[in-house]
Amino acid sequence: MRRDVFQAIADPTRREILGMIAHKSLNINSVTEQFDVSRAAIYKHMKILTECGLLEIKQQGRERFCEGKLERLNEVSDWVAQYREFWETRLDSLESYLKTLQAKNQDQGKTKL
Structure with a gap:
């Protein structure tokens, strides 16, 4: 399902994730450690951001990094x-x-x- 950008920014957690990755790529663990919710909840937010085209997850060796695609x-x-x-x-x-x-x-x- 393709989501729109407005769905991405509707949630404060997703806005915070976008703020974190706006200037530099972060590995997924670095992002999830910043929140007091489950990893599964953060992964769900990341999935929505990916579906909206605002986040790209890239594999680098054994780690996965979140990279912002904020043009949208x-x-x-x-x-x-x-x-x-x-x-x-x-x-x-x-x-x-x-x-x-x-x-x-x-x-x-x-x-x-």
Whole structure:
């Protein structure tokens, strides 16, 4: 089953695993030792990350290393960007409106003096 990137980042444990492997490959034991849950639970999280295309496990000699493939996180960034643009436009309009109101209030204050 192919999962999407949003499923990967939905869980805090998976986000933490991604953070750990973002800058360097780690062997599986190094990753599992960082959590207070069973190895099986961490393996399940790693499987989901692999299915999402964010993690690749490579065999090096007798050890297996987790390597991040974080390019797919651009999908999340692109999705968030559309909403950022929407809200920035709305907030810019609100700022403009508030400045107009403030200018009117200042003008009314001057005419009363």
